[in-house]
Amino acid sequence: MLEVRGLSVRYGPLLALDDASLEVLPGRICGLVGANGSGKSTLFNAVMGLVAPEAGTIIIDGTPGAIARRRGVVGYVPQEDAVDRDFPISVGEVVTTGRYGHMGPLRRPSRADRQAVEAAMERTGIDGLSRRQIGELSGGQRKRVFVARAIAQGARLLLLDEPFAGVDRVSEAAIVGLLRELAAEGCAVLVSTHDLGSLRELADDAVLLAGRVLAAGPIEQVLTPQAIAHAFGAEAAAGEGMLR
Numbered sequence: 001m002l003e004v005r006g007l008s009v010r011y012g013p014l015l016a017l018d019d020a021s022l023e024v025l026p027g028r029i030c031g032l033v034g035a036n037g038s039g040k041s042t043l044f045n046a047v048m049g050l051v052a053p054e055a056g057t058i059i060i061d062g063t064p065g066a067i068a069r070r071r072g073v074v075g076y077v078p079q080e081d082a083v084d085r086d087f088p089i090s091v092g093e094v095v096t097t098g099r100y101g102h103m104g105p106l107r108r109p110s111r112a113d114r115q116a117v118e119a120a121m122e123r124t125g126i127d128g129l130s131r132r133q134i135g136e137l138s139g140g141q142r143k144r145v146f147v148a149r150a151i152a153q154g155a156r157l158l159l160l161d162e163p164f165a166g167v168d169r170v171s172e173a174a175i176v177g178l179l180r181e182l183a184a185e186g187c188a189v190l191v192s193t194h195d196l197g198s199l200r201e202l203a204d205d206a207v208l209l210a211g212r213v214l215a216a217g218p219i220e221q222v223l224t225p226q227a228i229a230h231a232f233g234a235e236a237a238a239g240e241g242m243l244r
């Protein structure tokens, strides 16, 4: 569903991603794992077309990334919310933006659009929050709003950048359960985290990142003590699961 080949991204003199290649398959959850500054958000930004790569290709659902994004194939839950906290927009309106690709130029929601929005909000447990302003929500609630937007959109590739940061265990379990359901329905999910502790419960595959891809494949093959030591340092490898 997502195929990244030879991706390099540069910020001025800094090469944030160096020749990265990875694949995310339908029906599977892939953990994008790496220390702070290892290039996880940069990879998401490149897949979303928010930064221009220096080299490489991004193929989504068999077509160039830009086309797939326009078709609404890609749902994105950003690390820092892309929506300005002070911007006056309600939860229901944010989730409805996921339907824009399905609407005409006037963006008037049809009955089907409204039903998709309602169903997505129920599924993510935010149906009581529809009229609340996005800036009034807690961090965990906001994550659910963006997951709901991706569901309403009918995205088949889901990108989640640190969805569990600052989220309590109940919310985390709810999001993990939801991602597993979406994968079972055939979605491909790429989720970044620096929390190795809960990764094995979540992901089928993993990509270990440190500016470049250190390892990629089924999770048990990727998360070896040696590879973790390489990505996070020896201490992390010794006390795996202690990271937060």
Ligand SMILES: Nc1ncnc2c1ncn2[C@@H]1O[C@H](COP(=O)(O)OP(=O)(O)OP(=O)(O)O)[C@@H](O)[C@H]1O
Pocket (backbone or CB within 6 Å): 011, 014, 016, 034, 035, 036, 037, 038, 039, 040, 041, 042, 043, 079, 194
């Ligand atoms: N807009 C930018 N301009 C310049 N440098 C940047 C920019 N965004 C990121 N970087 C740098 O690129 C590198 C990769 O950053 P990135 O945000 O992708 O890391 P990350 O793995 O997402 O980290 P974290 O776990 O802290 O979210 C870092 O060294 C960072 O300082």
Ligand SMILES: [Mg+2]
Pocket (backbone or CB within 6 Å): 040, 041, 042, 079, 161
């Ligand atoms: Mg990041």
